[in-house]
Amino acid sequence: MANWEGVQEFVAVAETGSFTRAAQRLGISVAQISRQVSALESRLSTELLHRTTRKVSVTEAGRLYYQHCRPLLEGLDEAERALTRLQGQASGLIRLTAPITYGEQQVAPLLNGFLLQHPAVRFDLQLTNQKLDLIDGGLDLAIRLGRLEDSSMMARRLGSRRLYVCASPSYLSQYGEPRTLAELQDHNCLPGTLDSWRFRESGQERSLRVNGSLRVNSGFALVDAAIKGIGLVQLPDYYVSDHMARGELVPILEEFQPDDEGIWALYPRSRHLLPKIRLLVDYLYDALNNGPANQVTASAAARIVTRGLDDWRELGEAEPL
Structure with a gap:
């Protein structure tokens, strides 16, 4: 297998234009990539790559060698896939x-x-x-x-x-439940990373800017605030489903729910x-x-x-x- 040593590493460098990205692709160290390619060039007595402090490029000989090596590696990949399918x-x-x-x-x-x-x-x-x-x-x-x-x-x-607008029973008991999108302006809507919440009204998508007493880029923090009755939140199902099932949060404005x-x-x-x-x-x-x-x-x-x-x-x- 000596003739194959360094070939995969060289092809990866040629395709990514970088020893670092080639190492990331193959899951090995940059030093190992460099050693294998250098050994390959030494064995072939040919420079395959131009190296500078800023970039790596393929030489004319390297382009020719790459054109022949790429189909060979694809053949090896196909052979491994065939064995994997068999196994x-x-x-x-x-x-x-x-x-x-x-x-x-x-x-x-x-x-x-x-x-x-x-x-x-x-x-x-x-x-x-x-x-x-x-x-x-x-x-x-x-x-x-x-x-x-x-x-x-x-x-x-x-x-x-699925996105849900939710509030705690205590919040709804104290401030009432909004029935229309316009009523959201009268409520403490707690935004996350976005200024707007998404809805579907009369068959059309609609974005509505919201404001509240808490802005935080954490869904868990928003859930905690909502459960404690601080305000309304709009969050994906995996944040709120369990809390809705336990009655800690109540979904509202469901008729305006956006598409999944x-x-x-x-x-x-x-x-x-x-x-x-x-x-x-x-x-x-x-x-x-x-x-x-x-x-x-x-x-x-x-x-x-x-x-x-x-x-x-x-x-x-x-x-x-």
Whole structure:
């Protein structure tokens, strides 16, 4: 296998334009990437990469070598996929990202369940509310909420989340229950990171600016304030469902509830989806069990996220994952 040493590392650097991003993609150290590529160049007696303190670029010889190596690596990937399909199990590192709260409450427990079923898998989960670039970050998968931005990524809707406006029984007893959107101006509406709340009125989406005595970028802090009778909140179901079930919070203005928002699995476009990623996405979909089992381009999902699922099939942009 000596002839293969350094090839995967070189291809990763050539495609990402960076030793750091190549290391992130392959899950190894920058030093190891550098050593392997240098050893490959030494063995070939050819400079494959131009290195400066600011950038890395591929030489003419490197471009020729890359053109021959890329199909060989794809063949190896396909061979591994064939074995994985035969074995019916996933293995290897999966690097993914998810929003902090949803990731802690929903995604991480599901990943732990997946690990129990597939002990040969390893996860590197990054919880952040920043939308990380999958290619630059060497990520295999991202869990995104709400409307998708236009991109070249592929997207699969895993489920949905619902927004609720809630208040405690004590607040409603003291200040009354608003029956129309206009009445919200007379109430203490506690905003989170956004100045506006979303509603649907007369079949149309509507954003309404709200004000209150507390602004905080924590859903848990808003829930606590609402339970204590301080004001109204609008939050996704995973924050408030349990509290509504226990009667600690009461949903209001339900006739103005906005459309459910999508929960998406986002991953780079590829001719072949790695079996471990396919198995994980299927597992997440089955566990959430709330959304259409369709795969579309992220740009298409961004355009038609508010349209019916049948429209995706009519547009011809859906493919079975």
